[in-house]
Structures are given as C-alpha cells and as structure tokens.
Amino acid sequence: MLEIPFVDLPPLHGASGTAVLPGSKSISNRVLLLAGLAGGETAVHDLLDSDDTRVMLAALKALGCTLRRDGPVLHVGGLGGRLRVHEASLFLGNAGTAMRPLTAALAVLATTQGGRFELRGVPRMHERPIGDLVDALRPLGCRVDDLGQPGYPPLLVHGDAGGRLEIGRPIRVRGDVSSQFLTALLLALPLVAADREVAVEVDGELISRPYVEITLNLLARFGIDVARDGWRRFTIPRGSAYRTPGAIRVEGDASSASYFVALGAIAAGGGAPVRIEGVGLDSIQGDIRFVDAARAMGGDVRGGPGWLEVRRGRWPLEAITLDCNHIPDAAMTLAAMALYARGTTRLTGIASWRVKETDRIAAMAAELRRLGATVVAGDDFVEITAPAPHAWRAASLHTYDDHRMAMCLALAAFNPLAGATPARPVRILDPRCVGKTFPDYFETLFGLAWTPPETVPVITVDGPTASGKGTLAAALAQRLGYHLLDSGALYRATGLAARSAGVALDDEAALARLAARLDLRFDADRVVLRGEDVTDELRLESTGALASRVSAWPAVREALHGLQLAFRRVPGLVADGRDMGTVVFPDAALKVFLTAGSAERAARRHKQLISKGIPATLDDLRADIEARDRRDLNRPVAPLRPAEDALALDNSHLSIDESVERVLGWWDERRPFGTPPAG
Ligand code: DC
Secondary structure (H helix, E strand, O other), X not given: OOOOOEEEEOOOOEEOEEEEOOEOHHHHHHHHHHHHHOOOEEEEEOOOOXXXXXXXXXXHHHOOOEXXXXXXXXXXXXXXXXXXXXXXXEEOOOOHHHHHHHHHHHHHHHHHHEEEEEEEOOOOHHHOOOXXXXXXXXHHOOEEEEOOOOOOXXXXXXXXXXXXXXXXXXXXXXXXXXXXHHHHHHHHHHHHOOOOOEEEEEEOOOOOHHHHHHHXXXXXXXXXXXXXXXXXXXXXXXXXXXXXXXXXXXXXXXXHHHHHHHHHHHHOXXXXXXXXXXXXXXXXXXXXXXXXXXXXXXXXXXXXXXXXXXXXXXXXXXXXXXXXXXXXXXXXHHHHHHHHEEOEEEEEOOHHHHHOOOOHHHHHHHHHHHHOOEEEEOOOEEEEEOOOHHHOOOEEEOOOOOHHHHHHHHHHHHHHHHOOOOOOOEEEEOHHHHHHOOOOHHHHHHHHEEOOHHHOOEXXXXXXXXXXXXXXXXXXXXXXXXXXXXXXXXXXXXXXXXXXXXXXXXXXXXXXXXXXXOOEEEEOOEEEEOOEEOHHHHOOHHHHHHHHHHOOOHHHHHHHHHHHHOOOOOOOEEEEOOOHHHHHOOOOOEEEEEEOOHHHXXXXXXXXXXXXXXXXXXXXXXXXXXXXHHHHHHOOOOOOOOOOOOEEEEOOOOOHHHXXXXXHHHHHHHOOOOOOOOO
C-alpha cells in the first residue's frame, strides 16, 4: 500500500475472530543469515515479508547468495562460509537484526578472506549504538572503520586475504546495552571455529536473554551446539561448521501476537475470543512470556502449539508492576493495556527502550499523555495511569517511524470500553511504519474490530456524469485508508448478470432477485463477478447503458441497499454514486457534490476516448452529456440531486490532486484532531 499520512480509527467497541500472524522478525533475519552462511540450499517456510527482512535479503543477494521463491517458500543458496563477493555497500534500513550480525560476519570473513564492506542505514540506524560490538571485534584483528560518529553506523569493515583472527583467548563483549552484540558474535564465529574452540564472555549483566536463546536454538538447527555457562560464557566447540537443516519453518512473531493478546483481553467481552494463529505456547520466542503479563492484568489466555485464544477475564484490567527485562518489545503493549487498567501500571527494566527504533520511553510517555493518561517516565521505567472517563482526548498520535508505537497506540481506539465519554476517535500518524514487521497490521486489526455501523465515518461523493467523482472517491479512500464503495459498479454488475442470465431489462422482480444474490467481489483493484474478472467489461459504455436501465427499478435499488450498507466497515468508507448521500448514507459525515461545466466534462471524456483510440467529436460528446444531465435530473427514480447538506465542488479548473486536497481540507475541519502536520 502507498504511504498515507495518517489513519483515523473510529471509537471501537469490541473484537473477535482470527488473526493469522506474519513470521517472526527475529527468527526470519537470523534464519536468513544462517542459511546465507551455510552451504547448500535451505528452504525457508513462512518467512516474514517486511522492511527488515527485505534489507537482509537484498544484502544476501549482494553478497552472492542465490534466492529463489517458490510460492510461499524461499530457497536460499548459501555461501558455504566462502566469500563470493569481496566488495559491497549494503543498505540495511533501520534493521538492527541485519546491521549487527552482518557487521560481525563480514568483519570475520573480510579479515580471513579479504574484502571491503560498507554497512549503512537510515538516519535513525546511525543513531543506534554498535560500539560495543566494534570494541569486541577490533581486538580480534578485525579492521572496522567508523564512517560517521564513532560507535555508530555507518561502518566499513575490511581486511586482506589470509589474515588471522586472534581468537585464542575468550572474546569479551558487553551485554547490558543490547543482546544483539552477543548474538552477532555467536552467529559469526562458527565461521572460524573449524580448527579451534571459540569462547565469548559477557561483561556486565546480559539483557534480553530470551533473544540470545533464539540465537542458540537456531544455531543448533544449523549444526552449531554452543555450550553455555550461565549467561556469562558461551563456547563454540572446535570442529563447528554450518550445516543447513534443508528446510526450516519460521514461527509467527510473538511480539506481534502481543497486540492481539491485548486486544482479546480488552475487547473480546462478548463470548467469542480473539484467536491467534502462527504462534503458541510452544514458541521459542521470549516474547511469548507476554502471555503471563497479560494474564496478570486480567486477560483469559489459553493456547497450544501454534495457537492462542484470548478473552476478557477480569474487567477492568488490573494494573501491575513488572520488571520487563525478559520481554523488552512486548512490554510496550502492556503500556497500551494500562489505558484499560484500574490503578497505576509500573514497567521497569526497560532502559533498552531508549536505543530502539526511537527512544521508546520518551515516545510512549508523550503519546499516552496526549490521550489523557498520566505518565511518569524515568531512565529505565515508566508508570501509567489510565485517563478518567471524561479525560480521554481525541489525539493525533505520532509514531516516530516505530512500528511498535503504531501497533500499540491503535489499541487506544477501544476507549469506549474504558467508559470514555464521549467516545474518542484516534488518529495514527504515518501508519505504514508497521511495514517493519507487520505490513498488514491495520487490515488484520480492522478485520477483528467491531463498532456499531452508524459510528463508522462515511464520506459520500456524487455528481453528474464525467465529473470525475469515481476518480476523486478512489483517491480519497486511498489517502484515508478507507474502504471504497463504487455503487455504480453494483448496478453495472447487475446489468451484466442480467444479460448473461438472459433476464429481460423490464422484468423488475427477476432483476431484483438477481441483484439480491449478486456474487460480486472487490479484490484489490479487480472486480470479480461469479468467479470471473469483469473489471474491464464493467467500464464499457454498453455496460453503463445496462446499468442505467436496471437502476431505474425501485425493487433493484432496494435489493442492493443491504449490500451497500455492508461496506460501512472500520475504519471508514468513501461511497460514490447517485443516492449515497440522500438514501443509503443520509447520516454521512461529509457529502461532496462534484460538478464541472459540460464543456469541461466533454473535453475530459474526449481526451479519454482518443487515448483509447476511440474516435469522438467534442460537440457530439457535449450534446450527449447535456442530454444525460437532463435525463438524470428528471428521472423519477433516484434523480441526480445533491443532498441538502452536500458541499458543492466545481472542479472545472482543478486538477485531481487539487480536488482531493480541497475535500481533505473539508474533512479535517470536521474531525476533532486539529490541523494535521504539513506534508
Ligand atoms: O456511476 P456509474 O456510471 O458507474 O453508474 C452507472 C449507472 O448506475 C448510471 O446510470 C447511474 C446509476 N447509478 C444509480 O442509479 N445509483 C447509484 N448509486 C450509482 C449508479
């Protein structure tokens, strides 16, 4: 999906249904690197497709690994520990899970086999520390140059063939800033453990241990059995060599599961649970322990291998005090759950939040305050007290290019369940940052969320033929992330169905029966009628003529009424067509009546037809359009008339973008969020 500046969530009242989770980011990027370093081919099943995995894949490709997609399976042909490419510049976005281990692996390979590798990322990546890893690598004889600020990417790692690594003594690495430095070393050092044992010792308290467990678990799958002495010393045995397991499955992301566990604990109050598939109680990911925290707050969580089911247990939720060192990422979700808890939730052991995608302690505190919560933030803790019912505010929430901020904050839209009076919509800025780990997060959430239809915002767009209303409506829906109802398409499809079923266009009852059973699907930008793609046929003038006939029958209009109402779903709807603002959605929050002079509309249609190689003259087209206007205006059933409360927009001299901006301006005046940021 294209970038959109914000998505508005209406107040949400409940949730149930099944969420299928995308693959784990931590497992995906480790598996990719291991498969890339091992020899032979590894078939990777259920790999996460996200920003962070894409940069890792691009890096592997640049290094000469082969990547072959076969449906849902990715076959990775690895290097077998031998560099194929000795010089490359790798862009790693904001993926810590790519930057740290690739730095270590390439440093080791460049030192022993020769090479020059530059590793860089987005500006935020250049603010995320890597100095502790560099400090561990340099004493081994690895040449690692800072290309920017010392201790931060971008970096250049380089070496001459035949160099020797000083790994006779234990390698020391700090463990109290990020566990990824240890992980990076553990993933890289088996490359040089063929003829000697390699030991790594951790200085300081090792944080985020569950992530190190994932690393050890996956190393074992690739033939490396690391011996562990507490959390201080890790030994890679002599004779170690990567061996592909042949095939490996990536389990669903336990951190991503946390949003849906929270969702169930907050909003699955009606009996039906929120079910999560792809990750379960057997998960190797540490964040699965979030389940215990959610239970402690009141969630009723059951589960088995590969699945979880969550319902509301105690309500309201209970505040907890928890050291979150074991679930650093999922702990953010507890901050969102605190909005629904009685008492003050205190999360400690979260100093690592400060060096993640953003300073998550500062970011979370600022945004929860915007919602009306009371927040106290310290160096390594945060305390959150939910807003009182009247203190909730309609907030425009910043996400700091941090996927987890966006995913957590969306849960604030369930404020009606906390008794918020009035219920508040929530605006999430830059929602596409979820692409880092969960590109379809909002779609998945909206598929489970429920709210009374009348609370889902609707914008209607209507106007005479060739006014550009279809284009405007589609552009608005795209920009707002709303559903789109092209009601004309329903009449057009009914016309096509009638023609192929041999139903006469004056048989009102038979046409209405057809319309009521219309088997129509809108798949992305295709329209499928009874399993057949009719997208192009739908737009033909001849289909328009059929639609004009069938739409004149009241029984047909009645038959399509319910189908049209069903498009009113979270987070909102843009509905285009004749009676959208008058009959189908009379309570729409904004009604636009788009007009343009007949000369202008004739000129646009002319351009369109000529570009398709269809001959036409301007005068004829203008006469046609004016005749159609008269017919549309005067027809007894559903005449073309603006709703009384519609805003007229004459777009004769406006480009499509200008019309879109004008309408978005009107829309924003009607929203409670204030002026959106520029851009
Ligand atoms: O907007 P369109 O060209 O796709 O519409 C096709 C026909 O259906 C046109 O004759 C208007 C009619 N129509 C209608 O009667 N009610 C609607 N809500 C939408 C279209």
